[in-house]
Amino acid sequence: MAEPESETEQVRTVCSYCGVGCGIVLEVARDAVGRRAVVRVKGDKAHPANEGRLCSKGATSAEMLAIPGRLTRALVRAERDGEATPTGLEAAVAEAGRRLRAVVDAHGPDAVALYVSGQMSTEAQYLANKLAKGYLRTSRIESNSRLCMASAGSGYKLSLGADGPPGSYRDFDHADLFLVIGSNMADCHPVLFQRLLERQRAGARLIVVDPRRTATAARADLFLQIRAGSDLALLNGLLHLLVERGEVDQEFIAEFTEGWEEMPEFLSHYPPAAVAEATGLPEADLRRAAEWIGGAGEWMSCWTMGLNQSTHGTWNTNALINLHLATGAICRPGSGPFSLTGQPNAMGGREMGYMGPGLPGQRSALDVEDRAFVEDLWGLPAGTLRAESGRGAVEMFERMAAGEIRACWIICTNPVASMANRGTVVEALRAAELVITQDVVADTETNVYADILLPAALWAEAEGVMVNSERDLTLSRRVVDPPGEALPDWQLIAKVARAMGFTEGFEYGSAAEVFEELSRAWNPRTGWDLRGVDHERLRAGPVQWPSADPGGPDRNPMRYLNDGVSQDALVRRDGTRPRLVFPTASGRAVFFPRPHLPAAELPDDDYPFVLNTGRVRHQWHTLTRTGRIARLNRLSDRGPFIEVHPQDAAALGVGEGDGVEVTSRRGRVLLPARITDRVRRGECFAPFHWNDLFGEHLAVNAVTSDAVDPISYQPELKLCAVALTKADPAEGGEV
Structure with a gap:
C-alpha cells in the first residue's frame, strides 16, 4: 500500500462482507505519481450499524483493495480448454452481446441464464433483473442468495x-x-x-x-x-x-x-x-x-x-x-x-427481485398488477413480462447440464466453489455453449470454465447502494480507481445489454440515475419505500427504509405501522384502525402449524455420520478475497479441517491431525481431523471455504446434499449423511 505524500482524505463508505453493513472510514492518500490509494481503515463511529466496531475482515479492507491476481482486462477463449487471451473490453463486450443474442435467436429466451450475487450493488442487481425479465424475457435468473436467504x-x-x-x-x-x-x-x-x-x-x-x-x-x-x-x-x-x-x-x-x-x-x-x-x-x-x-x-x-x-x-x-x-x-x-443476512447486499437483491419470479420493490411476476406496474416503469408494452419463473439455482444448473440452457452469465459469484453437489455445476458449465463470467479476480474455480471473462471493479472502486440486514441503505463510494479496464458491475451489464441491441432501456450516465429509476418502484402493499432517498442524501449518511420523505428521519426502525405513509392504511369493517397492518390479504399475521419432519438425508449403515458445515471467523465465502489477505490467513492458521467427536475418533482409529476421508453419495473430501467434543457423537463439522485453488479433495460442497426446500427452492447445504474413514497416509489430508 502507498505511503501518503500529502494530507490524507477520510472517506466514509460501507464494508463489503456480511450483511451487517458496517460503516467504515477509508483513509486515502496519493502516491508519488498521483494515484489514489487506501492506506488504512477504521470503523465509522457515526454509522448506526456498528458505531465504530469492525471485525477482522472489515479491518483488512485496505489490504483487500491490494489483493493479487486482479482481472484488469477482459479475457476470451477461442476454445473452451484453450488459453484465455487478453482482449480489449469493448471487443469482449461486443462478443458477449453477439453470442448471447445468437443463442436467444436460435433457441429462445430460456436458453440464456443469469446467475448473480448478493455482493453486487442494488443498481447492478436492478439492471440484471431488468435485462433478464424485461428485455431478454428469460425466466432463468437466479442469485447466490438462493443458497442462504430464500427460506427466510x-x-x-x-x-x-x-x-x-x-x-x-x-x-x-x-x-x-x-x-x-x-x-x-x-x-x-x-x-x-x-x-x-x-x-x-x-x-x-x-x-x-x-x-x-x-x-x-x-x-x-x-x-x-x-x-x-x-x-x-x-x-x-x-x-x-x-x-x-x-x-x-x-x-x-x-x-x-x-x-x-x-x-x-x-x-x-x-x-x-x-x-x-x-x-x-x-x-x-x-x-x-x-x-x-x-x-x-x-x-x-x-x-x-x-x-x-x-x-x-x-x-x-x-x-x-x-x-x-x-x-x-x-x-x-x-x-x-x-x-441475519450473509452478504452485504442480499437484502437489496431480494428487494430488486433477483430470485425466481421477483420484480423490483418486493413485487412478483406471478401477480398481474405487479407485472403491469413494472412494464410501465420499464417502458415495455403490456404483456411483455412473463408470469412464470424457474425453480431455483439447483434446477437451473440441472437444466444447463441437460442442454436446455445453452448460455450462462455469472456475475460476482463462484458457483463451482459454493453450490451444493458441485459436480452438477461443473457438468453444466462444460455442457453450455457459452459461459460468461464477471469478476474482480482472474483465478477462481468457476472462471476456469468461462469463454469470456469481464473485469469488474471492487466495491470501493465504484459507486452504488448497499442495503443491510436492518434495511439501512448506505452509499458505497468510489474511493480509488479500478485497475486497467475494470468497470462497475452495473456498467458492464448495461454495456452488454446495449451490445445485444437493447440500447433504449440501458442508457445511464451514472449509478445515481439507475437508483433514481429503481426508487420509483415504491410498493404501498408491503411498505417498501425509497421515495425519500437518493445518492445525494446518502452522501451525508445511511437512511433506513421505509423512507417516504426526503426531509424525514434517517432511522425508521419499525415496519408495519398502520400510519398510511409507506403502506396502505387499514380501517376494519367496524371502523377501527389497528396499530399494525401486515401486508397479507387480511392485514393480519398468520400462524402456520409446521410439523417436525425428518431430514431429507438420514444416516444409515453406509453413511452413518451427519456432516454439518459452516464458516470460520476470519474467512468469508469462497476465499476469492479473504484467501488472498496474508493477515487473515495467519489468523486462520490451520486451514481446512473436520471436527470429530473423541469417541467417534477412537472407534475410527483417528488421531489429532490425521487425514480423514469423508464420503457421501455425491463425492469425497480429505481433511485433517480435529478431535473435539464441540460436536455431538455421530456428527461432524467442516468449514466450506477451501476449494480447488487450495488443494485437491478439499471441496466440501462436493459432498453436501442438493435436496431443496419445496417452498423456497433453497438447497440443503448444512446437513448430509457421510462416512468417515482414516485416510491412506499416501493421500495426506494435509493442506
Missing part, C-alpha cells in the same frame, strides 16, 4: 406478508432475552454479537440452539445442543409449553393474527417428553427455555443458515415467527424475529 424470505412472506425483518438493530439494545438458533454470531456476525453481549452484561439472557458448541454457545446462559435437523420439534415444543404455562398474548393474537384456532390441537403432539426424544435435549432445559421466553418483557430471535439451509427452511422460519406472534413479541422495541 419465503417464511417472512408467508407469516407476515412481506420479506425482511419487521424490526431493526435497535432491538438489540432493548431485548431482555435473545434466542439465537442456527447461527454462530460470534464468528459470522461478530459486530452484532458484541452488541448483544453488551445487552447481556446489562442483564439480558442468551439462549443458543446449535448442534455444535460454537463460540456463540460459549457465551450462552442456556445452551441447547440440539440433534441436527430437529429444530421444528424444538420450536413447536417451546410453543406447547408457553400455551401450557398460560404465557401467550391472547389480546395480540385476537387483534393482529389469524390461524391460531388450529394451533392448540397441533401443539398437543409436542409435549416435552416427545420433544426431548426428538431433539436429544433434557426436558428440564426445554422447560427452562420456555420459562425464560414467557417471562421476558421483550425478546428477539436471531437466525441464519442453520435454519435456512434446510429442506424445511421456510417452515423453520414460520415456526419461529409463531413464537413471536403467540407472545406478541413483534413490532415493538426489543422484540421481533430477525434473520
